[in-house]
Amino acid sequence: MGRLGDPEPTVGGEGAAGPGRPLVEARELSKRFGGVQAVDRVSVAVRPGQVLGLVGENGAGKSTLAKMIGGVHAPDGGELLVDGAPVRFRGPRDALAHGIATIAQELALVPARGVAENVFLGVEQARGGLVDPAAIRARFDRLNAATGFGLDPEARVGRLRVAEQQKVEILRAMARNARLILMDEPTASLTADETDRLLRIIRRLAAGGTAVVLVSHFLDEVLSVADEVAIMRDGRLVRTAPAAAETEQSLVLGMIGRSLEREAPLRPPDPAGNPVVLEATGLTRRGAIHDVSLAIRAGEVLGLAGLVGSGRTEIARAIFGADPIERGEVRIDGRPVRVRTPREASDAGIAMLPESRKEQGLVMTRSVRENTTLAALGALARGGVVDQRRERAAAEREVRRLGVRAASVEAPVQSLSGGNQQKVLFGKWLLRQPRVLIADEPTRGVDVGAKRQIHELLAQLAAGGMAILLISSEIEEVLGLSHRILVLRGGRVVAELAGEGATKEQVMQAAFQSVRDGAERRAG
Amino acid sequence: MTEANPTAREAVPAWRRVDVRSYGIIVSFLALFAALSLASDKFLTPRNLLNVLDQSAPVGIIACGVTLGIIAGVFDLSVGAIFAVAAVVACKVALVGNPWLGIAVGMLSGGVLGLLNAFLVNRVRINSFIATLASSIVFRGIAILVTGGMIVTVTDERFAVLGTRTLLGAKYSVWVYAVVILVTSFLLTRTTYGRYLYAVGGNPEAARLSGVRVEWVRGTAFVITGLCAGIAGVLAASRTSSAQPDLGVGLELSAIAASVVGGTSVMGGEGSVWRAVVGVLILAMIGNGFNLLGIDTIYQQIVQGLLIMFAVGADQLLRRR
DSSP: OOOOSOOOOOTTOTTTSSSSOOSEEEEEEEEEETTEEEEEEEEEEEOTTOEEEEEESTTSSHHHHHHHHTTSSOOSEEEEEETTEEEOOSSHHHHHHTTEEEEOSSOOOOTTSBHHHHHTTTOOOOBTTBOOHHHHHHHHHHHHHHHTOOOOTTSBGGGSOHHHHHHHHHHHHHHTTOSEEEEESTTTTOOHHHHHHHHHHHHHHHHTTOEEEEEOSOHHHHHHHOSEEEEEETTEEEEEEEGGGOOHHHHHHHHHOSOOOOOOOOOOOOOTTSOEEEEEEEEEETTTEEEEEEEEETTOEEEEEEOTTSSHHHHHHHHTTSSOOSEEEEEETTEEEOOSSHHHHHHTTEEEEOSOIIIIIOOTTSBHHHHHHGGGGGGGEETTEEOHHHHHHHHHHHHHHHTOOOSOTTSBGGGSOHHHHHHHHHHHHHTTOOSEEEEESTTTTOOHHHHHHHHHHHHHHHHTTOEEEEEOSOHHHHHHHOSEEEEEETTEEEEEEESTTOOHHHHHHHHHOOOSOHHHHSOO | OOSOOHHHHHHSSSOOOOOHHHHHHHHHHHHHHHHHHHHOTTTTSHHHHHHHHHHHHHHHHHHHHHHHHHHTTOOOTTHHHHHHHHHHHHHHHHHHSOHHHHHHHHHHHHHHHHHHHHHHHHTSOOOHHHHHHHHHHHHHHHHHHHHTTSOEEOOOGGGGHHHHOEETTEEHHHHHHHHHHHHHHHHHHHBHHHHHHHHHHHOHHHHHHTTOOHHHHHHHHHHHHHHHHHHHHHHHHHHHTEEOTTTTTTHHHHHHHHHHHTTOOTTSSOOOHHHHHHHHHHHHHHHHHHHHHTOOHHHHHHHHHHHHHHHHHHHHHHHHO
């Protein structure tokens, strides 16, 4: 573990932020995914030795923009210029040939091989197919010395910690003579100490003339390392300004915008005085959530807000028994229940709509009927034999009640639109008549009409006495439906707001609030 | 869509999904059947057809079990070895005790070995391919150990009843085959367990989050598969009143091939017992046809191999639509 010897921070070093031709310039870049305009005519430019911060809410389009520059996504419109000449990348390889390297959230290393081998993978400069280990070693030592990383070239990458693996990725970028390195949330899984080191590395790279684009949720980090910050909202560029001219507050305001047109709130009737149905205390899972407690009354919608990775989903999964927890207790109607598996949790009256309906929610190849009844099949069977008439009737009832549009209940669920698939997922759990419904991103990837219907459904279920835990990256959704909102950061509850009267700005401030103390920012 | 459901028609007046793959396999089967009927006058005789059924009973019984496993997303490469263990255990027990006891113990030994596979995959958490590849070697070793590497012959005639006697014109083994098909098919299409098999194979995480005990479902599939292999092994032993430890080598691949030819998706979550049985019959008819027509068996292997490639390729093509 080598420390950087005297890093000498040189923010905006020689000629870095000065005039001169941009290394990479995006002109009016656009990208559409299905019905969503992910990036809408965005123009940004990076000069050699410059660090450009890219900030925005979840889904603002920052990652998509970075991926277009990195050659992962092809733009639908606009132009990308490198050294002033237009380029069209067919893949990350093309981008790399132009000196643009990406260090993605999910690192792309070969875990079973050594550090040096990973660094030079694909650029071994072999002779007649034979790799010269001594030459590789010499090149590695030069890079290692230049960065001061002090990595062991023989160490197996899979055994390294994430922070070390990131260094390998950075070396890999440098081994390919990258002139621009794109980093997408590189500090998300680092400790405070490691984050500091990475920031120093970024400064050092910039001082050496490498340009860096840093996509990050951590505004303090962006402000401390970037020369310029570009703010994105709803796929559009809000503004690009020198980091010195921005504060965390000004960035947050830029990210959420001033006009907050909201759909009419659907908040169900006030549940005050109703008995508490779900009570969770001291939920702890190493590296994910720390000492989280919450309680939900019958008829109450409790919203969980926070950035991706703040522990929202992990809380849901802990309550539902989907992930093992180290500590914590769950009570239903005041009685402790064991929820070590989803089966135990659902038997205790808890239901969970998981975050990703495709990966975790539905069996895509099977029919609407089979998906709808999967969780309640035991009740529709006698002696293990499914009562087909009752099963069909139950599925059809749910489909009708929820307004699922499908050719028939026998249609494979993959033939349905996203919104209708989500309704099938609701139907599956409503068949069990749960006391507690956990809805994790219930409207992700569904169209506007279906979204409104799902909101109405949630409100209606709460009005009927169900306790609902609502998780969403869309703050408006949480604000519009919840009676109370818990804001999470780093696996802890950092704020509790009353749903009535809470503003998006309050939630965002709490979610983004910079905490210098790393121990508090990241659990475990 | 294996069952015609009158209420389904009412509820779904115009639209009904035509399952191209189940349709395709029937077409192939009928085409082959017709071609062989025309090519050889010995093919379309009750005697020959019953013979085809009898010959294919062991692999067919195993294919029923293997199909349940593949649908649940697990492969059992040890069925050939289980087949041998069951056969030699049945003979050994029949020699020292009662032939009926031998038959029962032989069949059950298959289930026990299946339980062992389930343990390896669920508790030790080894990939099913690797786990059963390894266990197949161990099982084969057990078969050698039990027999000392020799052929075991049973002289008691009662032992041969299952494999040689007939009931209503068909051998007992064919009746056993039919019972296995019906039972496994019923399990798959009518029970909660069958539904869980599809769910676990189609999306294990979704199944788990729906409260399905994924490990239990897969483990049980191994036990059922082992039991099927045990039954098949005992039938084979009964047919010749003997068994040796190298019985059923490569049987696991024939069973998997038949299942896949019948449209079972190797990705899990799709397939049916009856289609797997049609796959078995197609492969058996090819063998039978080659014999009847007196064609070199070398070509038989080539044709069978090509057929499997064709079936899997078609499966991929249809999936992409």
